């Protein structure tokens with residue numbers, strides 16, 4: 001694989017930064033991170049593999065992150081990195097689109113694999129709801145790429161890694177976004193990617209209260225709870241951060257235990273890199289069984305209590 005000269009990472013959030021730094025190290029000679037935050041966060045980015053950190057300062061209620069597009073654009077125009085990796089958050093994608101427009105190019109979104117061709121970047125991403133992959137390449141100086149979670153594995157933090165922190169001056173945007181109101185989200189943030197074990201629950205769940213049983217099992221397995229899309233979007237029984245698949249989180253856990261999930265491709269692309277997949281489904285013809293390493297044909301409302309008892313006895 002060819003190595004790029006300069007790979008930059010835009011850290012919209014500290015969680016997930018390690019993955020993009022690891023990707024930067026894998027593909028680039030020099031890795032730079034642009035972030036908001038205190039000096040401590042910048043130092044952590046260096047331990048994660050950044051050679052340079054462009055610190056945009058600490059966010060106050062205003063200006064908003066979106067107001068920093070001109071500031072970041074100026075940096076990109078001056079320093080001309082080969083690629084800018086952006087976290088696939090809503091804000092990350094929004095900023096990526098505006099940066100690409102500012103550079104007169106397009107953003108490559110939801111990459112599941114990054115390839116290099118000379119000093120050019122190619123990405124693969126899923127199309128047709130996960131049924132096919134498309135390879136795309138653009139030829140600008142800087143390729144703006146949003147990268148799906150789980151594509152790169154973060155490296156262990158290295159306190160011996162040396163780097164420089166550069167304080168960046170804010171460029172006043174021509175038009176500022178006015179913050180009218182702030183509402184806190186009901187859901188707590190979750191980083192499913194960090195979980196070694198994940199218990200996913202699907203439409204086999206009859207009512208929200210039954211999540212308690214699923215959470216109890218997950219607790220005993222030291223696992224995180226994830227779900228299929230209908231549980232998070234539609235039923236709204238779990239926050240959107242917990243749904244897995246082509247439009248949700250892409251995971252590589254050691255264990256994925258699927259409860260009452262049929263195994264549609266849009267869900268399975270998010271977990272088919274798991275080391276072991278175990279499925280419990282009452283329909284023996286459910287597609288998930290063709291992808292699972294182990295399967296139990298049965299009603300998980302009956303199977304789970306026995307599993308919980310068994311794991312409790314072993315604790």
Ligand SMILES: Cc1cc2nc3c(=O)[nH]c(=O)nc-3n(C[C@H](O)[C@H](O)[C@H](O)COP(=O)(O)OP(=O)(O)OC[C@H]3O[C@@H](n4cnc5c(N)ncnc54)[C@H](O)[C@@H]3O)c2cc1C
Nearest residue numbers: 202203204228229245246247260261262267281282299300
């Ligand atoms: C463009 C697009 C993007 C999408 N993106 C995603 C995505 O990112 N993630 C995602 O998850 N989906 C996504 N979907 C939706 C996806 O196609 C499926 O509809 C969804 O994954 C199905 O969820 P499910 O398996 O929970 O439900 P179902 O398909 O309804 O399956 C429920 C399963 O539970 C079993 N079951 C029922 N009761 C029990 C019981 N008591 N015990 C054991 N088993 C039981 C049934 O036999 C059945 O197999 C997307 C769809 C489209 C079109």
